Amino acid sequence: xxxxxxxxxxxxxxxxxxxxxxxxxxxxxxxxxxxxxxxxxxxxxxxxxxxxxxxxxxxxxxxxxxxxxxxxxxxxxxxxxxxxxxxxxxxxxxxxxxxxxxxxxxxxxxxxxxxxxxxxxxxxxxxxxxxxxxxxxxxxxxxxxxxxxxxxxxxxxxxxxxxxxxxxxxxxxxxxxxxxxxxxxxxxxxxxxxxxxxxxxxxxxxxxxxxxxxxxxxxxxxxxxxxxxxxxxxxxxxxxxxxxxxxxxxxxxxxxxxxxxxxxxxxxxxxxxxxxxxxxxxxxxxxxxxxxxxxxxxxxxxxxxxxxxxxxxxxxxxxxxxxxxxxxxxxxxxxxxxxxxxxxxxxxxxxxxxxxxxxxxxxxxxxxxxxxxxxxxxxxxxxxxxxxxxxxxxxxxxxxxxxxxxxxxxxxxxxxxxxxxxxxxxxxxxxxxxxxxxxxxxxxxxxxxxxxxxxxxxxxxxxxxxxxxxxxxxxxxxxxxxxxxxxxxxxxxx
Amino acid sequence: xxxxxxxxxxxxxxxxxxxxxxxxxxxxxxxxxxxxxxxxxxxxxxxxxxxxxxxxxxxxxxxxxxxxxxxxxxxxxxxxxxxxxxxxxxxxxxxxxxx
Numbered sequence: 036x037x038x039x040x041x042x043x044x045x046x047x048x049x050x051x052x053x054x055x056x057x058x059x060x061x062x063x064x065x066x067x068x069x070x071x072x073x074x075x076x077x078x079x080x081x082x083x084x085x086x087x088x089x090x091x092x093x094x095x096x097x098x099x100x101x102x103x104x105x106x107x108x109x110x111x112x113x114x115x116x117x118x119x120x121x122x123x124x125x126x127x128x129x130x131x132x133x134x135x136x137x138x139x140x141x142x143x144x145x146x147x148x149x150x151x152x153x154x155x156x157x158x159x160x161x162x163x164x165x166x167x168x169x170x171x172x173x174x175x176x177x178x179x180x181x182x183x184x185x186x187x188x189x190x191x192x193x194x195x196x197x198x199x200x201x202x203x204x205x206x207x208x209x210x211x212x213x214x215x216x217x218x219x220x221x222x223x224x225x226x227x228x229x230x231x232x233x234x235x236x237x238x239x240x241x242x243x244x245x246x247x248x249x250x251x252x253x254x255x256x257x258x259x260x261x262x263x264x265x266x267x268x269x270x271x272x273x274x275x276x277x278x279x280x281x282x283x284x285x286x287x288x289x290x291x292x293x294x295x296x297x298x299x300x301x302x303x304x305x306x307x308x309x310x311x312x313x314x315x316x317x318x319x320x321x322x323x324x325x326x327x328x329x330x331x332x333x334x335x336x337x338x339x340x341x342x343x344x345x346x347x348x349x350x351x352x353x354x355x356x357x358x359x360x361x362x363x364x365x366x367x368x369x370x371x372x373x374x375x376x377x378x379x380x381x382x383x384x385x386x387x388x389x390x391x392x393x394x395x396x397x398x399x400x401x402x403x404x405x406x407x408x409x410x411x412x413x414x415x416x417x418x419x420x421x422x423x424x425x426x427x428x429x430x431x432x433x434x435x436x437x438x439x440x441x442x443x444x445x446x447x448x449x450x451x452x453x454x455x456x457x458x459x460x461x462x463x464x465x466x467x468x469x470x471x472x473x474x475x476x477x478x479x480x481x482x483x484x485x486x487x488x489x490x491x492x493x494x495x496x497x498x499x500x501x502x503x504x505x506x507x508x509x510x511x512x513x514x515x516x517x518x519x520x521x522x523x524x525x526x527x528x529x
Numbered sequence: 530x531x532x533x534x535x536x537x538x539x540x541x542x543x544x545x546x547x548x549x550x551x552x553x554x555x556x557x558x559x560x561x562x563x564x565x566x567x568x569x570x571x572x573x574x575x576x577x578x579x580x581x582x583x584x585x586x587x588x589x590x591x592x593x594x595x596x597x598x599x600x601x602x603x604x605x606x607x608x609x610x611x612x613x614x615x616x617x618x619x620x621x622x623x624x625x626x627x628x
Contacts, residue, residue, distance in 0.1 A: 199565060218567075
């Protein structure tokens with residue numbers, strides 16, 4: 036009943052929100068300007084500065100953003116009112132929320148979460164908004180609301196724990212000690228068992244190609260990082276970047292295997308998930324052979340019934356938390372000790388460059404086709420692929436190759452510039468000469484990242500042109516130098 | 530925290546309206562939920578052990594022979610993922626009820 040009502044309310048709100056957007060959209064700039072004027076009147080220098088910056092720099096001037104800010108402002112105002120006059124809070128939300136009836140805490144919490152979602156979705160495209168005063172204020176309030184809700188969740192879990200404890204007590208009376216023994220077995224490995232099982236289940240249900248894509252894009256690497264840190268295993272950072280992209284791929288896969296091998300279940304985990312037939316024997320040789328193939332999990336699809344694994348994975352990958360962690364990961368903040376950088380540029384950036392390079396693509400293709408050359412796929416110790424990878428990654432040969440890669444000396448053929456790149460280069464030069472702001476999208480792994488601006492073009496004889504990019508991150512800006520192949524104009528002109 | 534159980538807990542966080550929480554608080558709640566789910570899975574497992582198997586189960590679990598433990602668990606719970614799904618969904622539903 037409650038849920039039905041809520042869902043109706045939300046459907047209605049969405050419609051109203053859309054309508055509101057339709058009617059208000061022509062005034063979007065006026066709104067910002069008005070607010071700026073108001074800020075000036077009030078003398079709120081900080082707000083004035085922020086808003087002026089937004090308007091002037093045109094960074095976040097979309098209609099959606101204006102709408103979002105309006106909703107956020109309304110929410111911020113209503114938040115204070117809600118503490119004393121709950122039933123009236125939604126009057127403040129005119130278009131978005133026209134509910135005139137009683138508004139209870141749950142509606143309010145849901146509203147807070149809905150706007151939070153929009154904030155984070157928008158923040159993915161334009162991280163600057165998270166620095167906006169209204170948004171910051173809103174997020175604080177949203178957190179406060181979520182904390183109140185979390186207290187209620189805690190109490191619920193406490194109640195459920197009590198119930199479970201009663202059941203355990205009952206079972207213990209009937210079968211003294213057994214629950215504790217099993218539990219100890221589970222707990223001895225902490226979450227490892229559950230985690231490893233879940234991990235493998237996910238891998239088993241995910242088509243190999245999709246998994247490899249995830250690994251290549253860094254998503255799985257990121258996920259594994261969190262897992263590894265939970266398991267007190269070395270961060271995958273220490274594996275990266277690899278001598279060759281395919282080795283990075285193997286390393287990521289190896290990390291998965293390593294995790295899978297980290298508890299008592301996992302030595303036989305493939306057997307566990309590999310078949311429902313307990314009589315089936317998977318020999319050590321077969322297992323090793325499978326590992327060498329890059330952990331081909333596709334055959335397990337039949338065994339593990341899995342619902343929306345990709346979806347749930349993507350949910351996490353797309354979640355605010357993940358984005359935050361991933362951002363930290365990209366910025367090298369996750370584990371500075373193990374993330375030592377060969378040069379002052381971001382090592383992960385370099386890895387992404389490798390992952391997106393033609394060389395990588397080729398290697399990746401070969402990898403998928405099982406055509407990896409023996410030398411690269413060879414394991415000095417057939418028991419431990421990680422060991423072998425670490426040896427490679429730490430070797431002088433690797434260091435030399437990576438240095439060369441960074442210096443662009445790996446492949447002479449890549450010095451050439453193709454027609455499309457040349458056209459783009461000319462456009463970039465022209466725009467920069469004219470003093471125009473040149474927004475480009477930057478290829479990070481397999482994804483494109485918007486919001487980068489070209490600050491300079493570097494051309495040296497015998498080398499491919501590179502471009503210097505700038506991106507705003509809050510009050511700071513991030514600078515990178517990338518190869519021309521890594522960018523495209525945000526709005527294509529050729 | 531990772532993968533299946535964690536992914537699910539994450540989406541539950543959102544369903545529960547807790548996505549705005551800071552990571553530490555989220556982690557606390559997730560840990561509690563994971564613990565609860567674990568206990569409930571073990572209870573399910575216990576339910577699948579017949580009276581005549583109790584001694585054997587005790588002996589295996591106390592033995593330290595990981596291969597045997599694995600084999601025992603695998604036989605008793607070949608549908609681990611389904612059970613995991615069920616328990617997570619049950620916990621989720623119970624938490625959300627009249628929250």
